[in-house]
Amino acid sequence: MSWIDHIVERQIAEAIARDELAPAHLHGASLDLDTQRTDGWWAEQFVRKERSRLLRDDAVRERAALQPPFWRAGTVAELTALVAAANKWVVDTNRQMLPADGIDLFDPREVIATWRSLQQT
Numbered sequence: 001m002s003w004i005d006h007i008v009e010r011q012i013a014e015a016i017a018r019d020e021l022a023p024a025h026l027h028g029a030s031l032d033l034d035t036q037r038t039d040g041w042w043a044e045q046f047v048r049k050e051r052s053r054l055l056r057d058d059a060v061r062e063r064a065a066l067q068p069p070f071w072r073a074g075t076v077a078e079l080t081a082l083v084a085a086a087n088k089w090v091v092d093t094n095r096q097m098l099p100a101d102g103i104d105l106f107d108p109r110e111v112i113a114t115w116r117s118l119q120q121t
Helices: 003-017 041-066 068-072 076-095 108-119
Strands: none
Touching: 041 068, 041 076, 068 076, 068 108, 076 108
């Protein structure tokens, strides 16, 4: 038995001793062994996830860039229109990503409250 095998066996024994390998702890997505997959399905899924992750990274930066005009709005109506347009952009961008990578909408109440506090200074 190699040294790696010894390490793995020891880690498994320790996990069993800590009761981490009990059926209650072993949960996750079930395996779909009956679905026939095309050649390269894993690579396609990987590329889709990576594209979504890269789009999310860009979207987070773009979302942050949408905020400064909020604070320059002259009225609540103008601010509300800016937030609505930004949220439309967020929704459109989220459609291009996997659900797990979606970015948050702007909370209009929170934005208005922040805008009002900035107006008082």
